[in-house]
Amino acid sequence: MITNPCVHRAEIARHYDLGSLFYRLLWGPHIHHGLWLTGEESPREAQEELTRQLARRARIRPGEKVLDVGCGLGGSSLWLARHCRCEVLGVTLSGFQRNWAAASALLRGLARQVRFRKLNAEAMDHPAGSWDVLWSIECTEHLFDKAAFFHRAAGWLRPGGRVAICAWLAGPEPLSDQQTRLVQQVCRGFLCPSLASAREYLDWFHQAGLVNARFEDWTPQVMRTWELCQRRTRRLPLKRLAAAVDQRMGQFLEHFETIHRAYATGAMQYGCLLAEKPPEDEHPEHKRR
């Protein structure tokens, strides 16, 4: 795992409080990569495609309860409520995002199905077995103790519940010094306390008692996100706008090229990580009895 000791949680919250309107303008309601399957998709369609592909793998059924960790402006939560007809609780560090997402749910007539709360995912607690699906797109990069989080989160899932995550990842080990430096730059530029490899996520899932843990590498299908971002920042006065919002937002734009290079050189990967909680009768503790 590549770590970055220079980031504080308050800084992450502030970044999303100040920067979310900017993200809304740059990317729309989803603050995450797009997934290009045909190459013909618009950026907005590609972002929805990523959500759709993860939802398909999570096998979300009508009426199920989904916990959306790091819900941003509510893009996933609202999409899942509408398309999968599930109930969703979205949590975010940012009060601005929480309010925006709640207003969006009201405007779309989804306020009964989707709720949003301002919560630190690493400090929250839920009753055992209270969720069918733990969903998270591009939030776990910001968590400080990812192993501990998955250990606790596995307890919140009902037997047979699923974990469905998309994440920025450090590339498979061993990384060269140059690759390591690239990942460190990405961590600093995008406020990640660490970036872990797919292998490490899968190990944490196993240690948390989850089964059928698997990883799909989507790097080639998402890389275009950063080509488009770089093109947009060259065309539009985004750098001035970002710097006016917050000095750190300016730095964020400087790193679009870094992350693209990190993917292109294998220093980083992007993908989905999936796992399941064993059904009641297959759970290791039940088997022992």
Ligand SMILES: C[S@@+](CC[C@H](N)C(=O)[O-])C[C@H]1O[C@@H](n2cnc3c(N)ncnc32)[C@H](O)[C@@H]1O
């Ligand atoms: C890149 S955005 C992704 C947002 C959303 N999942 C999406 O795809 O549109 C990262 C999100 O993670 C949230 N986040 C980061 N650390 C968190 C924490 N400790 N607890 C809850 N949310 C957190 C941020 O507030 C932000 O909403």
